[in-house]
Amino acid sequence: LNQFGLLKAPVNVRKLAVHLNLKVVEEDFHHSSHKDWLSGALILQNGIGVIAVNKNEGKQRTRFTIGHEIGHFILHNRHNEAYLDKHEPTMFYRSEKRNPQEREANVFAASLLMPKVLIDQYVAGNDPWTIEQKVKAIAKIFGVSEVAMTYRLTNLGYLN
Numbered sequence: 001l002n003q004f005g006l007l008k009a010p011v012n013v014r015k016l017a018v019h020l021n022l023k024v025v026e027e028d029f030h031h032s033s034h035k036d037w038l039s040g041a042l043i044l045q046n047g048i049g050v051i052a053v054n055k056n057e058g059k060q061r062t063r064f065t066i067g068h069e070i071g072h073f074i075l076h077n078r079h080n081e082a083y084l085d086k087h088e089p090t091m092f093y094r095s096e097k098r099n100p101q102e103r104e105a106n107v108f109a110a111s112l113l114m115p116k117v118l119i120d121q122y123v124a125g126n127d128p129w130t131i132e133q134k135v136k137a138i139a140k141i142f143g144v145s146e147v148a149m150t151y152r153l154t155n156l157g158y159l160n
Helices: 013-019 059-076 100-113 116-123 131-142 146-155
Strands: 022-027 038-045 048-054 080-086
Touching: 013 022, 013 059, 013 100, 022 059, 038 059, 048 059, 059 100, 100 146, 116 131, 116 146, 131 146
Parallel strands: 022 048
Antiparallel strands: 038 048, 038 080
16 A cells, blocks of 8 residues: 555555556346345456456445455465455355455455554544444544444454
8 A cells, every 4th residue: 555655544445456457347246036146256367357346235345345356366366266255244254264265355355444554543542432433433434334444443452
């Protein structure tokens, strides 16, 4: 993020994808007959990558999915591979236990969208807000869900 001048909230994951030579496309992955559908996919061919995101999901979810797919690209890049990521209601997937790469991509996305150095700036300081008010306000600033921000603040030791 520092390298590309993107270390500010909300992190522009689409610009980061462009800097990494990844094309982001929106697809209709929703099928009404299925409970689960794809949130996103990363397709790699000969070092060229395309991130496909589900155009039927909200902005916060889409941002997380792009971050997750960038995580696969940075951490797990093989020359010809595809990563298909199913929709789940929270940012932690059932498949994490079976596939550590999914957990790694989720942690990467959380760290990318909610960098500790920026979180520290927003959490520090004395204000009269309750924890719930602070989580809601910071989540909005970072363009993530309150659930994602709660996980991140807990993992950083700000919440029990």
